[in-house]
Amino acid sequence: MSRTSYLHLLAPGRIGTMALRNRIVVTAMGASLAEPDGHCGERIVRYHESQAKGGAGLIITGVAGVAWPTGANQVNQIAISDDRFLPGLTALTEAVHAHGAKIAAQLHHGGLIGVEDMLAGRPVWAPSLPEPPTGDFTEAFLLEELAEAPFGRITSVTIQVMTKADIDTLIAQFAAAASRARRAGFDGVEIHGGHGYLLSSFISPTTNRRTDEYGGPLENRVRLLVEVVRAVRTAVGPDFPVWCKLDSREEGIPGGITIDEAVRTAQIVEEEGANAITVSAYHDAGKPKLHSASHTPHEPGLNLPFAARIKAAVGIPVIASGRIEPVLGDEKIADGSIDFVSMGRKLLADPYLPQKLAEGRPNDVLPCIYCYTCISAIYVGKPLRCAVNPEIGFEYLHRQSPKGGKRVVVIGGGPGGMESARRLRADGHQVTLLEQASQLGGTLRIAALAYQANEPLLDWLRHQVESSRIDVRLRTRATPELLRTLSPDVVVVATGAVRGLPPIPGNDLPHVMSGDDMRRLMLGEGSQELARKVGWATRMASKIGAASGLTSNLDFVRQATRQWMPLGRRVVIIGGELVGLELAEFLSERGRMVTVVDEAPRLGAGLTIVRRMRLLAELKEHGLGLFPDASDIRIEPDRVCFTDQTGNAQAIDANSVIVAKGAAGDSTLARQLEAEGFKVHEVGDCTGIGYIEGAMRGAARAAKEISQI
Numbered sequence: 034m035s036r037t038s039y040l041h042l043l044a045p046g047r048i049g050t051m052a053l054r055n056r057i058v059v060t061a062m063g064a065s066l067a068e069p070d071g072h073c074g075e076r077i078v079r080y081h082e083s084q085a086k087g088g089a090g091l092i093i094t095g096v097a098g099v100a101w102p103t104g105a106n107q108v109n110q111i112a113i114s115d116d117r118f119l120p121g122l123t124a125l126t127e128a129v130h131a132h133g134a135k136i137a138a139q140l141h142h143g144g145l146i147g148v149e150d151m152l153a154g155r156p157v158w159a160p161s162l163p164e165p166p167t168g169d170f171t172e173a174f175l176l177e178e179l180a181e182a183p184f185g186r187i188t189s190v191t192i193q194v195m196t197k198a199d200i201d202t203l204i205a206q207f208a209a210a211a212s213r214a215r216r217a218g219f220d221g222v223e224i225h226g227g228h229g230y231l232l233s234s235f236i237s238p239t240t241n242r243r244t245d246e247y248g249g250p251l252e253n254r255v256r257l258l259v260e261v262v263r264a265v266r267t268a269v270g271p272d273f274p275v276w277c278k279l280d281s282r283e284e285g286i287p288g289g290i291t292i293d294e295a296v297r298t299a300q301i302v303e304e305e306g307a308n309a310i311t312v313s314a315y316h317d318a319g320k321p322k323l324h325s326a327s328h329t330p331h332e333p334g335l336n337l338p339f340a341a342r343i344k345a346a347v348g349i350p351v352i353a354s355g356r357i358e359p360v361l362g363d364e365k366i367a368d369g370s371i372d373f374v375s376m377g378r379k380l381l382a383d384p385y386l387p388q389k390l391a392e393g394r395p396n397d398v399l400p401c402i403y404c405y406t407c408i409s410a411i412y413v414g415k416p417l418r419c420a421v422n423p424e425i426g427f428e429y430l431h432r433q434s435p436k437g438g439k440r441v442v443v444i445g446g447g448p449g450g451m452e453s454a455r456r457l458r459a460d461g462h463q464v465t466l467l468e469q470a471s472q473l474g475g476t477l478r479i480a481a482l483a484y485q486a487n488e489p490l491l492d493w494l495r496h497q498v499e500s501s502r503i504d505v506r507l508r509t510r511a512t513p514e515l516l517r518t519l520s521p522d523v524v525v526v527a528t529g530a531v532r533g534l535p536p537i538p539g540n541d542l543p544h545v546m547s548g549d550d551m552r553r554l555m556l557g558e559g560s561q562e563l564a565r566k567v568g569w570a571t572r573m574a575s576k577i578g579a580a581s582g583l584t585s586n587l588d589f590v591r592q593a594t595r596q597w598m599p600l601g602r603r604v605v606i607i608g609g610e611l612v613g614l615e616l617a618e619f620l621s622e623r624g625r626m627v628t629v630v631d632e633a634p635r636l637g638a639g640l641t642i643v644r645r646m647r648l649l650a651e652l653k654e655h656g657l658g659l660f661p662d663a664s665d666i667r668i669e670p671d672r673v674c675f676t677d678q679t680g681n682a683q684a685i686d687a688n689s690v691i692v693a694k695g696a697a698g699d700s701t702l703a704r705q706l707e708a709e710g711f712k713v714h715e716v717g718d719c720t721g722i723g724y725i726e727g728a729m730r731g732a733a734r735a736a737k738e739i740s741q742i
């Protein structure tokens with residue numbers, strides 16, 4: 034994010050009578066942060082308040098149940114189905130208004146996706162009996178995730194095909210909820226007409242097989258939405274902003290909603306008095322990869338062309354969503370393709386993004402790394418959380434003012450060390466950061482190479498450390514002697530994991546490398562162990578790269594490794610967790626025939642559910658061999674042998690073998706320093722493998738503890 038002016042994104046805007054201070058909208062995210070009884074309590078109030086403080090123009094709540102608890106699709110969802118919820122809803126709008134933002138309630142009924150109905154044994158409402166689901170989106174879940182996921186506890190589902198009386202009840206519930214929203218001080222309502230929920234199940238030809246006036250041609254399928262819009266309008270009056278969230282298409286659903294139909298639907302609701310359209314998308318939930326290919330996309334700006342199609346066909350504002358970077362959003366508002374940019378994940382990672390853009394500090398925006406921790410938490414019935422921003426969802430736990438002024442030495446310049454140093458410096462401590470390598474980054478560098486979305490976090494942490502008054506000492510080993518000369522009040526040990534090679538027969542053969550060896554090779558870090566394994570030409574190239582600084586440029590490494598890499602054509606990776614799978618993708622994109630073998634019953638531990646769904650699907654598309662649940666693995670000079678999960682003996686040809694497992698926490702240095710009398714906090718992988726989220730959370734915890742003593 035290098036631009037400093039975002040004139041169009043930061044320009045005031047208007048939806049109906051609602052004036053907004055800028056074009057940045059917090060998209061609806063069901064955060065599961067309301068109270069179990071549906072009330073908005075302190076937790077969700079402070080969560081949205083921080084988004085208002087951060088400068089967003091408009092905040093749209095996550096799904097708010099118009100018939101709650103009926104129609105709820107997640108725990109701790111906002112309820113707006115009864116006047117008893119007014120006090121909490123009012124506290125929410127007041128907290129947001131105090132910071133100059135506007136807030137809208139997203140009116141929702143889950144219909145066929147009403148998981149809470151299914152769990153409670155209530156019938157789920159539907160336009161007609163749906164086809165049995167196809168595919169299995171749970172195939173990418175780890176067994177422990179399946180055990181905790183709410184849908185795992187569903188024993189049977191009763192579908193209630195809605196009668197005309199049910200339809201009338203539903204319309205009245207939406208209208209009453211809208212009126213309640215207005216009385217609670219909301220500035221508008223967004224009617225959720227997408228994502229497979231009840232209203233969109235009427236719009237989609239694949240779930241609506243009715244033969245009455247609510248089924249058949251589009252005009253009939255949108256009738257329910259139209260009647261809801263009319264009833265809501267009557268309930269709230271002509272001036273209150275009311276708009277609809279619509280699916281621009283249904284990905285992977287043959288015969289589902291198309292963009293042409295979505296355009297027509299948008300025009301119809303405009304004719305009915307809607308003040309804006311939020312453009313989203315839905316997908317076949319049975320296809321794991323599509324969970325990151327519609328409303329919450331992996332691909333940047335995926336839904337923008339569809340938003341532009343709708344914008345061209347209507348006269349009301351269009352709110353676009355789906356991984357829209359500020360630069361792109363600014364451009365699209367400027368060229369008239371859209372009017373507002375709604376952001377979700379970016380504002381979880383940093384709710385202060387709007388304010389930082391307005392202050393000309395885009396490089397201070399803590400970037401989202403598109404890891405899907407946030408939404409994957411919802412899949413297993415937990416409240417939303419963010420991998421890079423441990424404070425999100427915990428704003429209600431007021432932090433005492435930090436007590437600065439201590440001398441702190443942080444050992445290790447990886448993500449845990451850099452983030453600790455940054456936080457401690459911000460709290461007013463005098464911080465020295467020791468890193469034995471020649472540059473900051475640690476394992477985040479290889480993580481950024483393997484998954485490019487991690488790179489902005491690497492850049493951000495480096496920038497934060499380098500631009501604050503932290504004494505950074507590279508190529509410096511932390512010894513007790515050095516520490517004694519620095520005489521810190523506190524030491525933070527963030528030295529990362531140890532990665533021993535697990536005792537797999539043949540792991541000492543020359544063509545076997547560890548994950549660490551791969552990192553050193555690609556990033557020009559070198560080691561004696563590596564020197565024994567790769568030829569002189571490779572060593573030379575890697576040294577030249579390191580000396581010229583080229584291997585510190587990850588783009589260069591990405592491109593260079595497409596041309597040349599000292600690995601045979603056939604690679605077997607032993608270890609199918611995050612590191613092994615991301616490496617598998619990296620190598621297969623570089624022309625290697627890769628096979629992944631692991632003893633674990635399911636691949637992808639360490640990856641979040643939605644990210645794992647995508648990565649496993651992509652690896653299968655690339656034709657990789659994936660062997661979970663393998664046993665008796667042994668490495669031979671030209672192949673890897675094992676027994677697969679069906680009991681068959683397998684022998685996979687391999688010119689190179691990478692063992693990407695065996696990483697474990699390592700407290701040796703921390704214990705040694707404690708024995709020397711230092712006060713020590715441990716952060717990151719040295720306490721056990723926690724990846725980026727573990728490092729960021731550990732750093733927050735350590736800084737809090739140190740600053741409160």
Ligand SMILES: Cc1cc2nc3c(=O)[nH]c(=O)nc-3n(C[C@H](O)[C@H](O)[C@H](O)COP(=O)(O)O)c2cc1C
Nearest residue numbers: 060061062063095096328329355356376377378408
């Ligand atoms: C944790 C989470 C919860 C979500 N819950 C909702 C929701 O309640 N209602 C809704 O319409 N969309 C929901 N979405 C989809 C978002 O509105 C939005 O489409 C998505 O986050 C893509 O925008 P982004 O790339 O800026 O994150 C959710 C997304 C996330 C990440």
Ligand code: SF4
Nearest residue numbers: 401404405407419420
């Ligand atoms: S959890 Fe990951 S994807 Fe979600 S907001 Fe945070 S960094 Fe982004």
